[in-house]
Amino acid sequence: MPLPDAEAAFESLAKKIQADADRDFSLIGIHTGGVWLAERLHQELGIKQPLGTLDVAFYRDDFDKIGLHPQVKPSEIPFAVEGAHILLLDDVLQTGRTIRAAINELFDYGRPASISLAALVDRGGRELPIAAQYTGITLELPADKMLELRRDENGKLSFHLYDKNLPE
Amino acid sequence: MINRNPQLDEHGALQHLLTTEGLPASVLLHILDTAESFVGVTERDVKKIPLLRGKSIFNLFFEPSTRTRTTFEIAAKRLSADVFNLNIAVSAQSKGETLLDTVNNLSAMNADMFVVRHSQSGAAHLIAKHVQPDIHVINAGDGSHAHPTQALLDMFTIRRFKQDFRNLRVAIIGDILHSRVARSQIHALTTLGVPEVRVIAPKTLLPKMVERLGVHVYHDMAKGLKDIDVLMMLRLQNERMKGANLPSPEEYFKYYGLTPEKLSLARRDAIVMHPGPMNRGVEIDSEVADGKQSVILPQVTFGIAVRMAVMSILAGNQV
Numbered sequence: 001m002p003l004p005d006a007e008a009a010f011e012s013l014a015k016k017i018q019a020d021a022d023r024d025f026s027l028i029g030i031h032t033g034g035v036w037l038a039e040r041l042h043q044e045l046g047i048k049q050p051l052g053t054l055d056v057a058f059y060r061d062d063f064d065k066i067g068l069h070p071q072v073k074p075s076e077i078p079f080a081v082e083g084a085h086i087l088l089l090d091d092v093l094q095t096g097r098t099i100r101a102a103i104n105e106l107f108d109y110g111r112p113a114s115i116s117l118a119a120l121v122d123r124g125g126r127e128l129p130i131a132a133q134y135t136g137i138t139l140e141l142p143a144d145k146m147l148e149l150r151r152d153e154n155g156k157l158s159f160h161l162y163d164k165n166l167p168e
Numbered sequence: 169m170i171n172r173n174p175q176l177d178e179h180g181a182l183q184h185l186l187t188t189e190g191l192p193a194s195v196l197l198h199i200l201d202t203a204e205s206f207v208g209v210t211e212r213d214v215k216k217i218p219l220l221r222g223k224s225i226f227n228l229f230f231e232p233s234t235r236t237r238t239t240f241e242i243a244a245k246r247l248s249a250d251v252f253n254l255n256i257a258v259s260a261q262s263k264g265e266t267l268l269d270t271v272n273n274l275s276a277m278n279a280d281m282f283v284v285r286h287s288q289s290g291a292a293h294l295i296a297k298h299v300q301p302d303i304h305v306i307n308a309g310d311g312s313h314a315h316p317t318q319a320l321l322d323m324f325t326i327r328r329f330k331q332d333f334r335n336l337r338v339a340i341i342g343d344i345l346h347s348r349v350a351r352s353q354i355h356a357l358t359t360l361g362v363p364e365v366r367v368i369a370p371k372t373l374l375p376k377m378v379e380r381l382g383v384h385v386y387h388d389m390a391k392g393l394k395d396i397d398v399l400m401m402l403r404l405q406n407e408r409m410k411g412a413n414l415p416s417p418e419e420y421f422k423y424y425g426l427t428p429e430k431l432s433l434a435r436r437d438a439i440v441m442h443p444g445p446m447n448r449g450v451e452i453d454s455e456v457a458d459g460k461q462s463v464i465l466p467q468v469t470f471g472i473a474v475r476m477a478v479m480s481i482l483a484g485n486q487v
Contacts, residue, residue, distance in 0.1 A: 074207070105217075108217070
């Protein structure tokens with residue numbers, strides 16, 4: 001099936017966030033795709049404060065089922081979460097479980113003034129009461145398909161679709 | 169496979185951590201990489217994550233050890249596990265209960281993990297072979313055999329300060345003969361690709377045919393320390409000093425104690441490590457222990473993160 005253009009989706013997302021740029025967001029990207037988005041946005045919006053990165057592996061709810069994620073990356077938040085207006089960035093929003101984990105992790109750093117969510121794609125299928133304030137595009141996909149964001153060596157973003165139960 | 173490593177399951181996933189011997193580099197590196205993320209957790213205000221919530225970890229210490237037991241306890245608590253410390257030296261075993269009966273009883277209390285320290289080599293292996301497949305065992309030191317988490321935290325410290333293992337000269341200095349730490353270090357260093365591992369010790373403190381482990385043997389600090397990047401000191405145990413292995417602590421310090429003068433024979437950017445507790449004035453001079461090249465206290469900090477990594481990888485590898 002034809003997949004949407006990830007670059008166009010990013011532009012659409014960036015525009016929506018830019019409209020609220022006076023809100024003085026602190027950016028945090030969720031590994032790995034969300035970090036790419038946060039890096040681009042950080043540059044394009046000219047945000048001075050350094051951006052944070054979050055790997056939610058230690059807060060996931062499927063540890064008892066699948067164990068520890070094989071490549072955990074360090075979470076790094078180079079600013080005080082306490083009192084900050086945080087904008088979380090993730091590539092694909094589906095069940096909402098990753099966002100639940102991210103929110104829990106953030107609260108172990110401090111009590112933010114607010115947390116908003118920006119997702120490049122909202123593909124539906126929510127299992128938790130979570131919604132994005134900013135969405136690049138919305139997409140209907142069969143549940144057994146995995147949508148993945150990739151970044152090539154020139155920094156260009158693209159979508160890839162594959163069967164959930166099969167390795168690529 | 170008949171000779172499968174008892175620490176790995178049929179898919180090569182780590183089920184127990186008993187020794188660094190025979191573990192592939194990929195498993196060692198996965199532990200070190202995971203520990204990097206736990207260092208961040210231990211630097212936060214809230215030093216706790218919910219990963220092992222509801223899991224029961226038993227510290228079975230058949231040999232007294234305050235420090236190692238405490239680091240395992242801190243690691244488990246930061247993972248939100250429930251930790252139970254059993255000081256077996258003064259409990260059931262002194263009433264005549266066998267090792268495996270003790271383990272059976274604790275398993276019946278739904279233990280998820282055992283951390284075992286024992287004066288007999290092979291004790292942790294014995295327990296690992298005996299327990300149900302959903303229980304994991306970590307060796308926290310068995311006799312003079314192995315102390316894998318110490319070796320892993322040493323590898324983590326080396327990587328933090330020296331980045332790459334593949335261009336290093338490392339010297340292990342002191343009582344190699346009785347040291348479980350040294351054995352675990354040697355296996356880990358060679359597996360991770362350190363091209364030159366030296367041991368420096370008097371003949372009476374070296375095991376026979378130690379060269380077979382792939383190390384170069386030196387009896388003289390001046391020769392052995394030349395071009396060295398990493399110095400791994402070993403603790404000289406009091407009982408060895410009194411025994412026939414050594415004339416006196418003073419004599420040992422004169423030839424093998426790490427003084428600023430001896431350290432200056434190594435590379436200028438060499439780091440000094442020690443597993444603790446230190447005998448100042450016996451194997452190491454205070455000026456070196458507290459000096460700029462010492463990474464002894466970072467070793468302690470990293471030890472927590474490395475033990476958190478081992479515990480969470482094991483707990484996640486369910487059959």
